[in-house]
Amino acid sequence: MTSEDVSRARADKPVIDGRVGARTELDGRSVILLTANNYLGLAGDTDIIERSCAAARQYGSGSTLNPPLATTPLHEQLCETLAQFHHTSSALLFNSCTSANVAVACTLAGKDDRIFSDRLNHASIIDGCRLSPAKTRIYENRDLDHLDALLSEPHHGARLVITDGIFSMEGDAADLPRMIALCRRHNATLVVDESHAAGVIGPGGRGTAALQGCAGDIDLYTGTLSKAFGGFAGGYVAGRADLVRRLHDHGRFYMFTTAITPSSAAGALAAIERVMRDDTLVRRLAENAARLRAGLKALGLRILGHDHPITPILVGDEQKAREFSRELLRDGVYIGAICFPIVARGEARLRAQASAAHSTADIDEAITAIGKAARRVGLIG
Numbered sequence: 593m594t595s596e597d598v599s600r601a602r603a604d605k606p607v608i609d610g611r612v613g614a615r616t617e618l619d620g621r622s623v624i625l626l627t628a629n630n631y632l633g634l635a636g637d638t639d640i641i642e643r644s645c646a647a648a649r650q651y652g653s654g655s656t657l658n659p660p661l662a663t664t665p666l667h668e669q670l671c672e673t674l675a676q677f678h679h680t681s682s683a684l685l686f687n688s689c690t691s692a693n694v695a696v697a698c699t700l701a702g703k704d705d706r707i708f709s710d711r712l713n714h715a716s717i718i719d720g721c722r723l724s725p726a727k728t729r730i731y732e733n734r735d736l737d738h739l740d741a742l743l744s745e746p747h748h749g750a751r752l753v754i755t756d757g758i759f760s761m762e763g764d765a766a767d768l769p770r771m772i773a774l775c776r777r778h779n780a781t782l783v784v785d786e787s788h789a790a791g792v793i794g795p796g797g798r799g800t801a802a803l804q805g806c807a808g809d810i811d812l813y814t815g816t817l818s819k820a821f822g823g824f825a826g827g828y829v830a831g832r833a834d835l836v837r838r839l840h841d842h843g844r845f846y847m848f849t850t851a852i853t854p855s856s857a858a859g860a861l862a863a864i865e866r867v868m869r870d871d872t873l874v875r876r877l878a879e880n881a882a883r884l885r886a887g888l889k890a891l892g893l894r895i896l897g898h899d900h901p902i903t904p905i906l907v908g909d910e911q912k913a914r915e916f917s918r919e920l921l922r923d924g925v926y927i928g929a930i931c932f933p934i935v936a937r938g939e940a941r942l943r944a945q946a947s948a949a950h951s952t953a954d955i956d957e958a959i960t961a962i963g964k965a966a967r968r969v970g971l972i973g
């Protein structure tokens with residue numbers, strides 16, 4: 593980056609100058625980072641970084657190959673570990689969960705089939721549906737009566753239901769046991785995106801389905817390596833072997849793109865192994881998230897979601913949300929403002945996300961700073 597590039601970037605977003613963690617260097621000073629998907633703090637973990645660097649030294653900086661042509665033991669081991677993590681028989685790596693979601697919608701549903709997608713699903717699911725030859729029916733967010741009605745419409749092709757496990761801008765969970773029952777009744781395949789749940793919630797961090805006691809009943813999971821599992825660029829599917837095989841053999845977003853780097857595979861593998869060995873970080877994350885949520889509610893702010901580290905502070909007006917974020921940064925805490933088109937107009941928010949890396953003192957300091965900034969911008973009295 594030239595100095596001009598840096599100034600331009602700085603004009604509309606802060607520049608990170610140091611390793612991400614509970615705190616990071618932002619625009620040259622140390623702030624509490626409360627806006628990252630670094631749920632377990634593993635993106636800044638020295639051991640994970642070392643495993644990643646060692647793989648680059650051994651295999652090179654990139655795989656430079658499309659996945660069907662060749663693989664490494666690291667990529668294979670990561671697939672096996674992801675399958676075990678989700679209690680499924682098979683898994684396949686993609687270079688992002690975005691690619692995985694698009695591949696699922698385009699490969700598992702043909703022109704005579706139908707996809708049923710939640711209105712608040714992640715953008716990559718929405719884009720996958722737009723690119724898919726199948727017709728998409730959208731049901732209102734978590735409205736399973738609406739889904740039931742759409743599934744009941746006469747139709748002879750296959751049915752694919754896709755949902756986020758945890759909705760990324762709200763922090764709400766899908767009701768998976770009820771969705772499984774509906775899918776069985778209507779002979780539909782259920783795909784759950786666990787990007788904000790794998791390594792984050794549920795027993796041992798195994799995700800929304802594990803939390804709701806139905807991990808073995810999901811046909812296919814999609815997920816990312818870019819959040820709890822060390823922040824590496826990469827995504828995956830895990831689930832029924834026949835579906836994974838179809839994605840392997842026909843998924844264009846799998847075949848025609850370069851495999852994730854060996855350093856990403858090694859680092860993510862180290863992160864998942866850590867979570868499977870020891871749930872200390874998952875429990876620490878839950879404690880921090882609960883403390884943050886309770887503290888923000890006690891301030892009188894409008895907080896969305898339940899029992900998940902995604903803790904959106906609803907502001908409404910976009911200008912005010914940006915001002916709130918700027919004021920908060922002045923007090924040493926960074927939470928980015930989320931505005932249209934990421935969320936609907938009039939629903940701007942600051943999405944606070946605790947990490948296992950935060951100390952109790954960090955969380956308390958952040959709550960105090962949020963209270964002061966919220967008063968200054970007139971959100972609370």
Ligand SMILES: Cc1ncc(COP(=O)(O)O)c(C=O)c1O
Pocket residue numbers: 687688689690691714716756758760785787788815816817818826827
């Ligand atoms: C629910 C959900 N799915 C998919 C993605 C995309 O993940 P990736 O960064 O691996 O493309 C995200 C990332 O923000 C997400 O929140």
